[in-house]
Amino acid sequence: MSDSELNLLRDLDYSVVQQCMHCGMCLPTCPTYATTLLERSSPRGRIAMMRAIADGRRELSRSFAEEMYFCLGCLACQTACPAGVNYSELFENARAEVERQGLLDTPKRKRIRRWTLRWLFVERTRLHLLGRLLRLYQRSGLERLVRASGLLRLLPASLRELEPLTPRISRRFTAPLHARSVDPPSPRYRVALLSGCVQDIAFADTNADTIYALRQNGCAVRLPDDQACCGSLHAHNGDGEMARDLARRNIDAFAPDTVDAIIVNAGGCGSHMKHYDHLLADDPKYAERAKTWSEKVKDIHEFLAEIDFRAPRAGCGVDQVTYHESCHLKHGQQVSEAPRQILRAIPDLDLVELVEADWCCGSAGIYNITQPETSMRLLDRKMGHVRNTGVRVVATGNPGCVIQLQHGGQREEMDVDVVHPISLLAAAYRGEGEKS
Amino acid sequence: MLSSEASMQVPPLAYIHTRMNDEIIDGLRAFLRDEQILTADEDLDVYSFDGTAMLHQKPRCITLPETAAEVSRILALANAENVPVVTRGSGTGLAGGSVPVDGCIVLCLVRLDKIVELDAKNLVMVVEPGVLTGTIADTASAAGLFYPPDPGSIKISTIGGNVANNSGGLRGLKYGVTRDYIMALEVVLADGQVLHTGSKCVKDVAGFSLRDLFIGSEGCLGVITKVTLKLIPQPASKKTMLALFDSMTAAAATVSAIIESKIIPCTLEFLDRVTVECVEGYAQIGLPTDCEALLLMEVDGHAAEVDEQAEQILALAKEGGAREVRLAESADEALRLASARRTAFSALARLAPTVVLEDITVPRSELARMVALIEDVGRRHGVKVGTFGHMGDGNLHPTFLCDERDEEEMHRVEAALQEVFDGAIELGGTITGEHGVGLAKKPFLPAQLGEVGIAMLRRLKDSFDPQGILNPGKVFD
Numbered sequence: 001m002s003d004s005e006l007n008l009l010r011d012l013d014y015s016v017v018q019q020c021m022h023c024g025m026c027l028p029t030c031p032t033y034a035t036t037l038l039e040r041s042s043p044r045g046r047i048a049m050m051r052a053i054a055d056g057r058r059e060l061s062r063s064f065a066e067e068m069y070f071c072l073g074c075l076a077c078q079t080a081c082p083a084g085v086n087y088s089e090l091f092e093n094a095r096a097e098v099e100r101q102g103l104l105d106t107p108k109r110k111r112i113r114r115w116t117l118r119w120l121f122v123e124r125t126r127l128h129l130l131g132r133l134l135r136l137y138q139r140s141g142l143e144r145l146v147r148a149s150g151l152l153r154l155l156p157a158s159l160r161e162l163e164p165l166t167p168r169i170s171r172r173f174t175a176p177l178h179a180r181s182v183d184p185p186s187p188r189y190r191v192a193l194l195s196g197c198v199q200d201i202a203f204a205d206t207n208a209d210t211i212y213a214l215r216q217n218g219c220a221v222r223l224p225d226d227q228a229c230c231g232s233l234h235a236h237n238g239d240g241e242m243a244r245d246l247a248r249r250n251i252d253a254f255a256p257d258t259v260d261a262i263i264v265n266a267g268g269c270g271s272h273m274k275h276y277d278h279l280l281a282d283d284p285k286y287a288e289r290a291k292t293w294s295e296k297v298k299d300i301h302e303f304l305a306e307i308d309f310r311a312p313r314a315g316c317g318v319d320q321v322t323y324h325e326s327c328h329l330k331h332g333q334q335v336s337e338a339p340r341q342i343l344r345a346i347p348d349l350d351l352v353e354l355v356e357a358d359w360c361c362g363s364a365g366i367y368n369i370t371q372p373e374t375s376m377r378l379l380d381r382k383m384g385h386v387r388n389t390g391v392r393v394v395a396t397g398n399p400g401c402v403i404q405l406q407h408g409g410q411r412e413e414m415d416v417d418v419v420h421p422i423s424l425l426a427a428a429y430r431g432e433g434e435k436s
Numbered sequence: 437m438l439s440s441e442a443s444m445q446v447p448p449l450a451y452i453h454t455r456m457n458d459e460i461i462d463g464l465r466a467f468l469r470d471e472q473i474l475t476a477d478e479d480l481d482v483y484s485f486d487g488t489a490m491l492h493q494k495p496r497c498i499t500l501p502e503t504a505a506e507v508s509r510i511l512a513l514a515n516a517e518n519v520p521v522v523t524r525g526s527g528t529g530l531a532g533g534s535v536p537v538d539g540c541i542v543l544c545l546v547r548l549d550k551i552v553e554l555d556a557k558n559l560v561m562v563v564e565p566g567v568l569t570g571t572i573a574d575t576a577s578a579a580g581l582f583y584p585p586d587p588g589s590i591k592i593s594t595i596g597g598n599v600a601n602n603s604g605g606l607r608g609l610k611y612g613v614t615r616d617y618i619m620a621l622e623v624v625l626a627d628g629q630v631l632h633t634g635s636k637c638v639k640d641v642a643g644f645s646l647r648d649l650f651i652g653s654e655g656c657l658g659v660i661t662k663v664t665l666k667l668i669p670q671p672a673s674k675k676t677m678l679a680l681f682d683s684m685t686a687a688a689a690t691v692s693a694i695i696e697s698k699i700i701p702c703t704l705e706f707l708d709r710v711t712v713e714c715v716e717g718y719a720q721i722g723l724p725t726d727c728e729a730l731l732l733m734e735v736d737g738h739a740a741e742v743d744e745q746a747e748q749i750l751a752l753a754k755e756g757g758a759r760e761v762r763l764a765e766s767a768d769e770a771l772r773l774a775s776a777r778r779t780a781f782s783a784l785a786r787l788a789p790t791v792v793l794e795d796i797t798v799p800r801s802e803l804a805r806m807v808a809l810i811e812d813v814g815r816r817h818g819v820k821v822g823t824f825g826h827m828g829d830g831n832l833h834p835t836f837l838c839d840e841r842d843e844e845e846m847h848r849v850e851a852a853l854q855e856v857f858d859g860a861i862e863l864g865g866t867i868t869g870e871h872g873v874g875l876a877k878k879p880f881l882p883a884q885l886g887e888v889g890i891a892m893l894r895r896l897k898d899s900f901d902p903q904g905i906l907n908p909g910k911v912f913d
Contacts, residue, residue, distance in 0.1 A: 024487055024526055024528040024589060024592050025591070025782050037546045037547060040482050048484075058478075081782070
């Protein structure tokens with residue numbers, strides 16, 4: 001097939017495109033449609049544009065490309081779709097084709113993409129290095145100095161707005177924390193944990209809490225050290241090749257047939273990792289193992305609920321919490337009840353439901369960097385609902401959401417703590433010792 | 437009789453319109469902002485359809501007015517230039533009524549989305565046409581009031597579209613349809629003049645009821661820019677029930693028995709096996725997928741009355757041969773059941789790429805015969821059909837599951853459709869209960885209305901819209 005004939009949308013199994021019967025049930029759940037009220041920013045509209053390309057009635061245009069990057073990829077439409085359209089696959093192929101044709105290329109964009117997708121989020125050693133540098137900057141007083149000096153004003157407004165989104169880097173990353181607790185003597189399950197990229201350097205404690213909660217429930221927890229980034233960032237941003245590469249490396253690192261489950265505590269990573277089977281379906285060497293992999297990947301909440309986790313006997317030091325659903329946990333994985341079940345199991349903790357809990361907070365991978373305006377509009381909407389609950393602790397199961405909501409708290413000058421539900425569970429387990 | 441038939445003959449309305457062109461678009465720019473006018477290829481593609489299978493037509497441009505005044509100016513210009521205008525809201529129509537015509541302006545009213553007034557003293561709400569039906573229901577409910585019409589697409593359909601199609605829903609049996617809740621309308625006429633018709637008064641017989649002409653007019657007589665809705669008090673209590681049957685006939689007979697017992701449930705919905713399987717595939721709420729028919733029933737009103745009626749209904753279902761009857765245990769469960777039912781049409785798309793949805797309605801005494809006829813037609817033509825609908829209203833939605841790319845299969849579907857329509861008319865029914873005629877049912881309308889009926893529609897259209905710029909070619913020619 002010559003390059004000019006290649007088109008990832010035209011190659012796509014046509015039945016996936018045809019599955020959409022344009023009934024419009026997705027429209028009221030789409031955050032970008034709610035923002036513009038334009039059909040082109042609705043799932044149904046985007047699929048119609050893809051279909052026009054798949055049919056050969058239209059070529060890809062810059063305007064199409066922009067619309068594909070205006071989409072959050074939150075997958076709320078997939079949850080809403082009674083017809084079962086696989087929007088995620090359509091969306092990833094559309095973005096990949098946009099990148100293949102270089103429709104949005106500028107030297108700067110290419111540089112950023114190369115640096116993030118092809119260098120930084122590939123090797124954990126590189127992320128760790130960046131993490132250490134950032135921590136040095138944050139802790140040495142340099143950050144305070146830079147913020148106070150007004151040097152930030154030299155940045156363009158969009159970037160200046162984002163600077164506070166830089167996560168606080170953890171003192172230690174996950175690996176040394178793994179030794180903080182020990183595996184149970186006769187484990188019921190053997191599991192392996194994905195330590196993640198952002199989670200590993202900015203929320204290592206969440207990983208430590210996850211390990212602790214698993215061990216409290218009879219699990220031996222392995223932390224494979226040669227694991228790579230899960231590749232979701234790459235797949236969602238049109239770099240399928242690197243996504244497949246990373247998937248293969250993780251399958252090698254985790255050896256899925258040696259564990260009962262592969263545990264993820266980041267909604268975004270888990271949603272992508274469950275699709276390795278699909279991603280590597282055409283790879284004769286990996287297809288079979290990828291299937292085993294996909295069967296074994298479990299979100300931490302999902303896994304704990306499945307193994308009938310032990311309800312803690314002590315509280316977690318928090319009396320009220322509200323729950324924000326990570327899009328890729330709720331819409332990508334349909335895990336919605338399990339995190340609530342965990343929160344409700346903690347003694348003396350009251351779960352207050354959040355209005356529009358399953359609406360995107362605007363984090364959406366790197367959306368807050370690529371589309372700051374829409375991202376902040378969604379964040380304001382989210383924080384408004386949080387304010388209305390009157391609760392000051394928000395639990396959510398994805399690091400991107402944690403960073404975004406923390407930023408929202410600062411923006412709105414609200415006193416809110418954002419935590420992972422598993423950290424509350426782990427705190428409750430830890431409290432048992434103190435109580436007795 | 438014959439001579440009067442002959443004198444009623446009015447020839448088809450054959451208009452010659454100007455195609456929308458760049459100069460006219462410049463005319464629009466005189467009073468609309470650039471972002472209110474869409475002409476990019478991508479936009480023409482995504483506004484070329486509504487919720488109806490197989491119907492596509494690209495418009496020449498899309499306008500997004502924000503006020504009735506802007507609507508009026510757009511129509512005045514279109515009328516002066518003799519350009520066709522197709523009005524739409526969220527584009528969820530199921531008969532192709534809002535599919536553009538070649539060379540037209542699409543008038544998309546989603547930005548006229550303000551609730552103008554909630555007048556609790558008069559039990560009235562005044563809204564713009566782009567307000568979502570669900571928003572109206574929620575706003576009424578928050579004030580302890582009730583807006584009963586609830587079409588399947590309530591979460592996204594706009595009230596303007598509901599009025600233009602006289603939409604029904606799941607509560608038609610007890611509460612009626614959209615028409616029963618319209619007190620007044622503001623309408624922009626084809627030439628841009630603004631007409632107010634109706635009032636907040638419960639009684640109002642001043643002049644012909646022009647208001648009623650616009651309800652169900654499918655965008656052919658004028659553009660609705662404000663709607664005054666009647667609200668009623670919230671029922672104090674309700675109960676939701678399920679009954680499962682091993683035969684469709686037994687389910688239909690149970691419905692007749694309930695109605696004969698002088699109980700008017702607010703909802704009496706029916707799903708056949710194919711539909712239940714699809715709905716359960718999507719909603720996963722534990723619906724049994726091995727029964728031939730499922731009835732979803734709801735009664736509302738005063739608590740004591742509701743309890744009594746629920747008991748009676750459950751007993752009637754058992755007598756009627758229901759394999760299992762079940763009472764929803766909580767409001768949550770009731771809501772899950774009703775929400776699942778609303779997804780029936782879309783969920784059927786899991787089985788086939790093209791879903792041709794019909795909307796025939798028959799007198800309720802004829803339901804069992806109509807259901808049997810649909811089954812028979814599907815079998816004889818080798819077409820897979822899933823049927824669901826508002827059994828309490830006699831309104832059925834046989835849905836033909838096919839693939840539009842398979843020409844031979846589509847011919848069989850067409851033949852099957854014709855027989856279903858003929859059958860419905862023969863039983864004293866109608867070709868459409870709540871979706872409208874649009875393009876999809878247009879060929880079948882003359883058989884139902886007869887020459888006099890069609891002639892009167894033509895005369896009416898001609899007097900409101902002499903140049904025929906409003907949604908030309910829809911409903912009738």
